[in-house]
Amino acid sequence: AQSVTQPDIHITVSEGASLELRCNYSYGATPYLFWYVQSPGQGLQLLLKYFSGDTLVQGIKGFEAEFKRSQSSFNLRKPSVHWSDAAEYFCAVGGNTGTASKLTFGTGTRLQVTL
Amino acid sequence: DTAVSQTPKYLVTQMGNDKSIKCEQNLGHDTMYWYKQDSKKFLKIMFSYNNKELIINETVPNRFSPKSPDKAHLNLHINSLELGDSAVYFCASRSGGAGDEQFFGPGTRLTVL
Numbered sequence: 261a262q263s264v265t266q267p268d269i270h271i272t273v274s275e276g277a278s279l280e281l282r283c284n285y286s287y288g289a290t291p292y293l294f295w296y297v298q299s300p301g302q303g304l305q306l307l308l309k310y311f312s313g314d315t316l317v318q319g320i321k322g323f324e325a326e327f328k329r330s331q332s333s334f335n336l337r338k339p340s341v342h343w344s345d346a347a348e349y350f351c352a353v354g355g356n357t358g359t360a361s362k363l364t365f366g367t368g369t370r371l372q373v374t375l
Numbered sequence: 376d377t378a379v380s381q382t383p384k385y386l387v388t389q390m391g392n393d394k395s396i397k398c399e400q401n402l403g404h405d406t407m408y409w410y411k412q413d414s415k416k417f418l419k420i421m422f423s424y425n426n427k428e429l430i431i432n433e434t435v436p437n438r439f440s441p442k443s444p445d446k447a448h449l450n451l452h453i454n455s456l457e458l459g460d461s462a463v464y465f466c467a468s469r470s471g472g473a474g475d476e477q478f479f480g481p482g483t484r485l486t487v488l
Contacts, residue, residue: 303479311474
């Protein structure tokens with residue numbers, strides 16, 4: 261069974277500081293990995309995804325993530341956080357099982373940004 | 376242009392009632408989903424349809440019945456509502472491949488009193 265662990269429930273960083281959100285996954289084959297962001301009262305928006313190729317992927321809003329197969333990790337990073345980045349961040353894993361593919365989400369990490 | 380829309384945005388109702396949530400996507404996607412997000416923000420898949428055919432049903436009580444009249448619409452009907460059904464329900468759609476992005480609707484916050 262596929263699963264995702266986001267060990268940090270809540271993280272606070274200062275504006276301008278760097279950020280790393282952790283994500284560990286469990287999946288029996290090559291995973292499809294995603295990071296989504298949810299602003300308060302909103303739906304989820306895709307930040308970036310990985311399913312093959314370069315293990316360092318770039319996303320929107322200056323985010324990047326690195327896939328490390330040996331560590332079963334897909335951590336999200338941003339070099340300089342902006343106050344508008346305060347939101348809930350979800351890591352998700354899916355697999356290539358055609359139309360029956362589903363995403364399994366982690367429990368999320370709430371990011372708070374202090375000015 | 377809203378890609379994935381849901382109605383209503385808020386729904387407050389009494390225990391035991393029956394209610395429906397509607398979802399429409401104008402992206403031309405083949406696959407649609409319903410997710411439930413609980414009070415702790417945990418997001419869990421409930422159902423998935425591909426071209427009007429149910430392909431994923433994740434151990435959801437049979438009080439929940441999805442219906443897809445066409446591939447652009449996926450509705451969720453809930454019978455005999457219970458307090459534990461209170462949550463935010465998200466609809467999503469995806470074009471085809473497993474590596475493709477799922478586009479999410481804005482959510483419907485259901486409160487059962």
